């Protein structure tokens with residue numbers, strides 16, 4: 122019963138097989154491998170963007186930081202949610218790589234167009250003395266398991282465009298959002314106004330690969346230089362390519378995300394039936410739920426693994442409600458979920 126994170130699970134066997142197959146013979150290094158040509162073509166096809174610049178890196182932090190550093194000047198701000206991964210979970214790497222500062226858009230997990238507009242308006246009032254307006258970064262799926270609708274994405278991108286600002290999408294859980302919205306990758310990105318996307322793979326069954334996609338190909342060379350200078354150009358790059366190629370083969374990426382979201386829906390239904398309350402309505406593969414400490418203790422003793430959200434298991438008051446985060450990946454079995462629910 123493992124619900125700690127979607128990067129705790131195993132790598133999909135088809136991806137392991139692809140790594141093994143890629144381990145035959147010799148290939149040119151540093152992204153000049155033949156598999157990367159396939160990956161680039163596939164990603165351009167999937168995004169309906171024949172001219173897109175496509176690169177692979179091994180972590181989401183690298184993808185976000187390098188993408189944002191390519192979009193932002195050191196004197197710029199990056200507008201993002203107060204709970205954005207780039208703000209809370211990347212040890213200032215986006216600031217380190219870009220030299221820019223993050224400016225938080227007040228509100229909750231999801232940014233609203235109005236809050237974004239007023240935050241943008243409050244910036245750049247001090248001429249050469251103040252920070253300049255820079256990119257907007259949106260997380261899809263959000264850090265609280267919510268999914269922006271296409272209308273919401275378009276509204277945010279619309280505000281950014283009014284001020285001439287580029288938009289970055291942190292898609293560590295890109296495919297979970299995609300299958301939840303049942304739309305196309307193009308609709309969720311450039312057709313809505315997104316300029317660059319961190320297209321996640323690691324949380325959806327890969328060993329460690331994220332693609333960075335720029336719809337404006339003039340960014341390509343700068344990104345390449347930044348990736349190398351930032352020490353994220355893999356020499357044995359074929360092992361990154363092989364994972365991404367397997368991911369995109371025969372819709373494996375979509376299947377795994379559907380499975381993860383279905384697992385999450387099953388778990389959410391079970392929790393609801395047991396009277397748990399939700400901090401956020403689960404829309405993809407993450408649940409933020411609340412139930413009593415006594416139940417958490419029982420689950421913990423039975424071997425369930427997940428993170429409490431702002432509370433401690435130890436405590437005298439067994440009736441006190443404690444929040445937790447439960448994340449499902451593709452590999453969780455319905456039996457594990459049912460066992461968890463039964464214990465509740």
Ligand SMILES: *Cc1c(COP(=O)(O)O)cnc(C)c1O
Nearest residue numbers: 180181182183206260264291293
């Ligand atoms: C996991 C995650 C990342 C990437 O994190 P790494 O640990 O650097 O791979 C980026 N953004 C979000 C929203 C995430 O959940």
